[in-house]
Amino acid sequence: MSLQVQGAGGGLTADVGSRIDVRGVTKSFGATRALSGVDLEVRAGEVHTVMGENGCGKSTLVKILSAVHRPDTGTISVDGRTVQQMRSPSHARRIGIATVFQEVLTVPGRTIFENIWIGARTTHLDKAERRQRTTNILTRLLGEPVDVDAPIESLPLSGRQACCVARSLVADPAVLILDESTSALDVATRDRLFEIVHEMTGNGASVLFISHRMDEVFEISDVLTVLRAGRTVASRLPASSTSPDELVRHMSGVEANAERRSSRPAGEVVLRASALRLLPDGAPIDFELRAGELVGLAGLEGQGQDAFLKALRGAPALGGGRVRRTGECDGVVLDKPSVARRHGVAYVPRERRHEGMFEQLAIGENFGLPRLAQDTVGGLIQQRRTFRRLRRQSEPLRLKMGDPRDLITTLSGGNQQKVILARALADVPKVLLLNDPTRGIDQNAKNDLYAVFDDLSVQGVAVVMLSSDVNEIVQLVDRVLVFRDQSVSAELTGDEVTRSNIVAAYFGSVSDGARDTLEGTGDAEQNLASGA
Amino acid sequence: MVLGVFVWGSVQIDGFSSGPSVRAMLVIASLLALASLGQTLVILVGGLDLAVPGYITVGAVATAELAGTKGWPLWAVAVSVVGVCAFAGGVCGAICHYLRVQSLVVTLGMSSVLIGGVIVATKASNLGVPPQDISKWTFVMGETLDVPVPPVVCLAVGVVVGSWLFLAHTPAGRRLYATGANPRAAEGILIRTGRVWITTFAFGAAATGLAGMLIASYSSGASVTIGDPYFYSGLAAVLVGGTALGSARGDFLRTVLGALILTALTTILSGMGLGEGDSRILFGLAIIVVVLAYGRDRRLRDRI
Structure with missing residues (x-):
């Protein structure tokens, strides 16, 4: 079956064999243009990796394919259906697209079993079948039997992320999207996930893979697509004949530099x-x-x-x-x-979103919080002082930002991390x-x-x-x-x-x-x- | 939106925009807003204060009994109210933070303790009438320094300015927002979040107790249920104003705007012949609509 519906900007017919076919998709959020023209073709039975810097549009593309966002223009066909027809992520899931995000999205206070089936609408499976399926998948992912009635908090971070992966796998998806979701997995769990991925693609499913780790990308990918500044700059590169340097050149236009730095004499x-x-x-x-x-x-x-x-x-x-x-x-x-x-002694925490930044606060506020006394005159915070300090700290970090009054969430992940590092370095x-x-x-x-x-x-x-x-x-x-x-x-x-x-x-x-x-x-x- | 409601009221009801009518609405909205200052702060820090009726009752009954019947000077009553409410609020903040108990539960219990305490202390007898000195603060036709604006309205404006300065421009205000936005990250940068919770709950309780004193003067008396409507309407004012639960977004100005909208709407509905029951339905619907609108960007299910 190949049903094809147009986006606002015109239409193209999906190729036979394309599981996902994205043509000329654009997406803006207010004045910010997240996607300026993305093409992507994912075929059945392949692991297709999308690479690019933070802010290049990967996350927006994934959210469009998961029906979280809708494209402004362009055409998207998924197994003959269009995202315009998918009204919600749960609808996307029902038609066979399951997404695992980077964030470990579990519900505290609930069991492992409940966390895996939360949001699922599987009326054709009774509880015993769902338990069996949960146990099978988790055992494969974690490498050992797990008590699925245990609280989710009993698992370490990697185990909790494995539950997020299992939440997608129990739906037996035709398209599995792994959006940097391996970053929280330990190496053994990740390897077991990759085995499952190979098995899935062998059975005709497609996997859209996103990761910042070159070793993972070359280990698992069949083909690669590179995005830069909201556009596709390289499409369907065979992973077997593409070098990491070539990939970095596509992503940034800069040669990769992985030389080991020379040691320097240490002090006291x-x-x-x-x-x-x-x-x-x-x-x-x-x-x-x-x-x-x-x-x-x-x-x-x-x-x-x-x-x-x-x-x-x-x-x-x-x-x-x-x-x-x-x-x-x-x-x-x-x-x-x-x-x-x-x-x-300054410390930069691990989980940026949970331990580092304040999403509701502006860039300047995020930066200035630990040293408010330094910016306060007569009991009132002098914002200009904060901004001056921020600009001074941001230069060596090459922090790209607009107005420091903007919310920190308007920055890419890399720049958010630079704000948090700048905050730590402000303590000298x-x-x-x-x-x-x-x-x-x-x-x-x-x-x-x-x-x-x-x-x-x-x-x-x-x-x-x-x-x-x-x-x-x-x-x-x-x-x-x-x-x-x-x-x-x-x-x-x-x-x-x-x-x-x-x-x-x-x-x-x-x-x-x-x-x-x-x-x-x-x-x-x-x-x-x-x-x- | 406030202007829109006022224009609608002026078109619907004769005399809606007359001087006395506007003054009356401003007095009621000011009282509602002042009674919601504490709730606004507690919501910003990540909690919810169900002890508001208790604090208002303490303030109102103290004004009627201690100042009205026993003749205490108002300053002594105010100090007592601040002391009792701040202590009760601080205890709530400490229990919620250190014992990780939902503020909903703790403050509900505290409200019951306070109101029960008032009943025991007054032996549920008839309460006195607040003295003239405080009643003039809430006279609809009152003046402030010869300007024809009731003092309670000027007080509300002053609190708006003060709270804006505090929340947006002082280190303590910034720490309050940070604690509400991400307590874990706040602790990571060594903000003493326990202290922030305790002081916010204590300050909010004291402010609500003082608002209770003004409410008693406006009502020319007090009862142990005097705080109930101000809790529901006050929470509605906070939410309609745009301070969303669990978001650390908002400020007291928004609460004042929410109070103005709800007061004007209540006046319009009363003018159209609808009663208190309809007003309550309106508050309920307003909260539901607003929470739905503000909650859209926080839906976890979009990601599951």
């Missing part, structure tokens, strides 16, 4: 952790951080790196231990985040703690941040960066601590900081032979942790 010790135990019976961790050092924290999800980073910020570790700010601060104990901040920290700062932002924004971190270390700031992207750890850091079982399983320095060494440390003691095999077969790429 500025932070010292002694006998830090992340669990009451955990192994003690001793750690020294020197001025100008850039240290990476890596590991599979939930292995302790997150708790360690927060302990450095003054949050008490479960098993005790002390963190001291040494050097000019004369060994003051950092037992609270407020004490740490007073002594030059001596120690900067970054919790996965480049998660979910585009490559250009990542490169901007890498340059900033590098500059900071040159200026003598000690930087600790937890990252779920092994590439950036290899590229950036002087030293990396790899976590496993709530402890440091390996500390790699200088030339030891390689992908294979980090991956080997993720999985415990891997022999040299096995390590070589991993690297040689490319499995190392597959096993790169997503952390999250």
Whole structure:
């Protein structure tokens, strides 16, 4: 069947075999033009990846295909139906399009089973069948049986995101859209999801995949489409004959630069952790951080790196231990985040939306909040002072924004993250703690941040960066601590900081032979942790 | 929208736009708005205050009994009302924040405690009449510094300016918005969100108690149910004004505009021969319509 209905701007007939056919679609939100002319053809049985920087229109395109938004002009055919005929996301789902978003959208206080079937309208399945289907899919995704009646909070972040994926899979969709939804999955769950994806496409389903991670993209994709500034700039590139550099050129017009930065001599010790135990019976961790050092924290999800980073910020570790700010601060104990901040320790949180930004507030307000006293005269905040500070901080970060009075949500994800980083840097920290700062932002924004971190270390700031992207750890850091079982399983320095060494440390003691095999077969790429 | 309602009223009802009529509506809207200042702040910080009737009753009964019957000076009554209400509000804020209990539940309980306390204290006897000193604040034909505007209206205008300065231009106001918008992120940048909740609930309760004193003077008396209509109408004014539940968007000016719209609509409906029941239906419908309109951009189901 191939039914074709026109959008406001005219119509083209969908090709036979096209599952999704998008032609010349435009979409504006007020004065902002999100899509200026997007073409996309997804065929049955393929994994089709859409790439592009934040703000290029990927999310808008996904929302149009999920019937959250409607296009202004252009034509969209999905298996012969048009989005104009789909009135709501639930309607899109009924006709076979299921979308998993980057955000982990679960309902607290409900069970895993309820979370998976929330919003579903499956009258043809009784509860026993739905339970069976839930158990089967979750077992495949999580690699072990799960009590589906347990509260959703009993699962870690990766497990909760797996539930979001399962919510789409139980509908047995003809088109599965994964919109950066792998960023919150740990590596093992992600690999199991990819197996399911291969199986689905083998059975004729289509998968529209969006990710900022090159390793994932080349691992799973059949074809690639690149968007830039709301337009399609490259269409249906075969993944097997396209290089990462070529893809980056399409996305940004800039050559990829993945060279490892050269190490610089470190200064005095500025932070010292002694006998830090992340669990009451955990192994003690001793750690020294020197001025100008850039240290990476890596590991599979939930292995302790997150708790360690927060302990450095003054949050008490479960098993005790002390963190001291040494050097000019004369060994003051950092037992609270407020004490740490007073002594030059700044922290950038992981989940931008939940922990970092205030969506209802303007860009300037988001930036100025922690240092209101500095901008206050006679009891009243002088907005100009805030804006002046913001502009000063935004230049090195290459933060692109219009009026600082605009809501922060008018910025792309990368620029939102830069506002949050600018807010932390406004404290002029001596120690900067970054919790996965480049998660979910585009490559250009990542490169901007890498340059900033590098500059900071040159200026003598000690930087600790937890990252779920092994590439950036290899590229950036002087030293990396790899976590496993709530402890440091390996500390790699200088030339030891390689992908294979980090991956080997993720999985415990891997022999040299096995390590070589991993690297040689490319499995190392597959096993790169997503952390999250 | 306010202008539209007034134009409609002028066309529908003779004398709607006459001086005395406008003054009366301004006095009622001012009282409604002042009684809703606390609710506005509590909603902005992420809660909902069902203890409003309790605070109003405390303020109103204290004015009638302590000032009217026992002859206490008004300042002493005001200090007592502020003390009792602020303490009760602060307790609500602390319980909600530290014990993670819904503000709906805690404030409902507190309202019952306050009204019960008033009944016990007054032994449910006949209450006195507020003294003349406070009644002149709410005279419809009253003047402020020889200007023919009732003092309570000028007070409401002053509170609008003050609250605007506070919310938009002071660090405390900014922290209040931040706490309401994203408490987790607020704690992340070391805002003491517990302190923000306690002070907001306490300040809101004290302001509502003081509004209760004015309400008693306008009503020339007090009863233990005097606060009930101001809770429902006040919440409607906050929501119709555009301060949405759980959104940390809005301010007191919007509440004043909501109060003006609802007061004018009530006057129009009364003029058209409709009674209190119809007014309540109107408030209910207004809340539903507005919540539907404001809630559209927050629908999670669009993503599921």
